[in-house]
Amino acid sequence: QLVLTQSPSASASLGASVKLTCTLSSGHSNYAIAWHQLRPERGPRYLMKLDSDGSHSKGDGIPDRFSGSTSGADRYLTISSLQSEDEADYYCQTWGTDIRVFGGGTKLTVL
């Protein structure tokens, strides 16, 4: 079964960096994923598509502070030079032939 696992919460200080993790279920470590941001009172925002080899393609207007990387079944979203506007819920998402799957989301708090 295709499942994505995310930690429920993360926090980091203003100006610092944070690395969020999304783990693919067993047998699915070669799947690409996407990262999305959901801020309060705003709709979701596509951040990037992240392939199993670590290559990624970002959405229009996504700052260079956002980057993605891969290690085995883990997919990472790194946000550097944290700003207050980065405080949001972050979801990873993947897809199969007949299904799309979202992780449970990580609530990022900027201290």
Next chain:
Amino acid sequence: EVQLLESGGGLVQPGGSLRLSCAASGFSFSDFEFNWVRQAPGKGLEWVSFIASYGTTVFYTDSVKGRFTISRDNAKNSVYLQMNNLRAEDSAIYYCAREAWVDMWGQGTMVTVSS
């Protein structure tokens, strides 16, 4: 402008029906597949349904099979979600989303199922 614009949400009683619409603009609509994704109050994002570029292939999450129907009209650059026999647990913001990796989102439309 490149965008997706949902409409059709509202308050409906349990067992009732609603039809959501998603109007696309600014890109070649028929080249893309579309999904409906929802977020219930206080919950995470949940994929609901998918339709291929020419509507020949559709998929649904288990909880809506037999109740929801996704469709599209490429001439009108629109995707639809017909929702029948609605339940309280279907209450959510419903988003239209483009492509398997969701490279574009609409702003959402709120559906509330309550008596």
